Amino acid sequence: MDRAFASGIVVTSGRIFLISFVAIVAGIVLGMILRRQIPAVHVREDARDVIRLGAGFLTTLAAVLISLMIASAKTSYDIQDSHFRTLAAYLVETDQLLVQYGPEATQVRILMRQAIPAAVDRIWREKQSAAQTSAFTAASLAEQLNSAIAALTPANDAQRAIKRRLENDAAEIAYTRLLMFADGDKPILTPFLLILIFWLAVIFASFSLFVEPGRLMIAALLVFALSVSSALFLVADLSQPFVGLMQLPKEQLEHTLAPLN
Numbered sequence: 001m002d003r004a005f006a007s008g009i010v011v012t013s014g015r016i017f018l019i020s021f022v023a024i025v026a027g028i029v030l031g032m033i034l035r036r037q038i039p040a041v042h043v044r045e046d047a048r049d050v051i052r053l054g055a056g057f058l059t060t061l062a063a064v065l066i067s068l069m070i071a072s073a074k075t076s077y078d079i080q081d082s083h084f085r086t087l088a089a090y091l092v093e094t095d096q097l098l099v100q101y102g103p104e105a106t107q108v109r110i111l112m113r114q115a116i117p118a119a120v121d122r123i124w125r126e127k128q129s130a131a132q133t134s135a136f137t138a139a140s141l142a143e144q145l146n147s148a149i150a151a152l153t154p155a156n157d158a159q160r161a162i163k164r165r166l167e168n169d170a171a172e173i174a175y176t177r178l179l180m181f182a183d184g185d186k187p188i189l190t191p192f193l194l195i196l197i198f199w200l201a202v203i204f205a206s207f208s209l210f211v212e213p214g215r216l217m218i219a220a221l222l223v224f225a226l227s228v229s230s231a232l233f234l235v236a237d238l239s240q241p242f243v244g245l246m247q248l249p250k251e252q253l254e255h256t257l258a259p260l261n
Contacts, residue, residue, distance in 0.1 A: 013236030013244050016188070020197050021229040027201030028221050031208030048210060055206035062199045066231050069188070073238035076183075080127075080241040083180045084248050087173060088256045091116065094145070094169045095257050101152070101162045108148040109260060115144050117254050123180060124250060127242035145170045188236060200228055 095112060098105040149170055154160040204221065211217055237244040 016236040017229045017233040020232045023197045023201045024204050024225040027205035031205035069235045073235045077238045077241045087176045090173045
């Protein structure tokens with residue numbers, strides 16, 4: 001159940017934003033209710049100090065935790081983005097080498113342009129599952145390229161040298177493709193997230209506990225709640241580079257190679 005819940009949260013980063021915002025607003029309302037139930041004149045000054053110190057300690061913990069989560073999610077995103085750009089670079093280099101090889105390699109270039117969209121779709125399908133239960137598909141773009149390049153018959157030393165470079169590039173494409181599959185995205189663990197949201201609700205409850213509610217204060221607390229919830233949304237979206245608003249540009253890889261003249 002935890003895995004399913006975590007998977008649903010990771011895929012829909014908007015749900016994290018909504019859950020955290022509702023929880024924080026509930027904390028604000030709870031603080032206002034407690035303030036009415038326990039008048040300020042009945043609360044000792046040392047009790048207020050303890051509550052403020054506890055809230056300050058939780059605020060520090062939450063700030064450190066959110067910063068670590070953002071750093072971890074950004075690192076995961078940058079790793080996949082690096083693989084993405086490396087794959088695109090090797091595809092362009094392979095196509096340029098095929099041009100240098102000569103007209104005999106035209107069919108290989110056509111194969112690349114036909115195979116890239118299917119390969120990209122396969123990568124996105126694999127990575128859009130948070131649990132990544134799908135198996136690695138061997139019949140990928142690199143395997144098709146390897147077969148096509150192996151079928152080339154060099155007629156001179158220049159073509160033989162280019163073919164060796166093509167074989168190296170095809171191996172790098174296969175390796176990068178495998179890295180994109182193996183470097184799994186890092187979903188937010190459910191207990192981690194629930195504890196953090198609980199801390200945030202307690203912190204905001206303490207903010208409204210000893211302050212007279214007014215329009216300005218309520219507006220300020222709502223803005224702060226939106227800001228904190230946006231930070232959690234950012235973490236969730238960055239942790240899934242192939243899903244969400246900040247996903248890697250799929251179309252860029254599909255159109256890496258220019259149409260044949």
